[in-house]
């Protein structure tokens with residue numbers, strides 16, 4: 185069975201947070217607190233693999249772009265195409281809204297291995313690094329801004 189993606193309902197938000205809480209190499213406690221707010225503030229879409237919640241993507245819309253605010257795949261499902269399916273779904277959402285640009289901010293700490301994999305993921309899926317800020321004021325640590333033209 186493949187990956188199925190759909191808009192989250194309220195009761196999925198806590199399960200999404202549980203997925204992220206288990207990914208402490210990527211998400212700090214302060215990040216998790218912000219995530220809890222953003223999951224409700226912006227559209228969250230869930231991916232199911234064989235009927236089980238496997239990951240989610242949280243999207244913020246503007247007139248010109250769609251921003252990936254949060255993206256996470258359950259540890260045991262990573263590397264099985266769930267993240268790629270969520271990105272593809274987000275791109276479809278953007279196209280339907282008539283938006284031609286996707287953006288995502290991610291860690292620019294080049295010496296921190298977990299985010300090396302994350303950046304490789306975005307780059308291999310067509311995202312280009314266009315801006316590096318160190319420190320990014322909102323995070324107090326390095327940030328790289330990636331964009332993808334649809």
Ligand SMILES: CC(C)(COP(=O)(O)OP(=O)(O)OC[C@H]1O[C@@H](n2cnc3c(N)ncnc32)[C@H](O)[C@@H]1OP(=O)(O)O)[C@@H](O)C(=O)NCCC(=O)NCCS
Pocket residue numbers: 207210254255256257258261262263264265266267268269288289290291299301302304305308
């Ligand atoms: C980055 C992430 C969303 C990718 O989702 P995924 O389902 O593991 O990715 P897919 O299976 O669709 O694609 C696998 C690709 O991602 C890369 N990848 C990145 N992180 C990976 C990980 N932790 N495990 C396995 N593959 C990973 C692989 O190198 C692979 O690349 P390739 O197909 O070009 O060889 C997911 O690994 C994750 O949740 N990581 C931790 C949280 C995170 O980084 N979130 C984004 C914050 S901006």
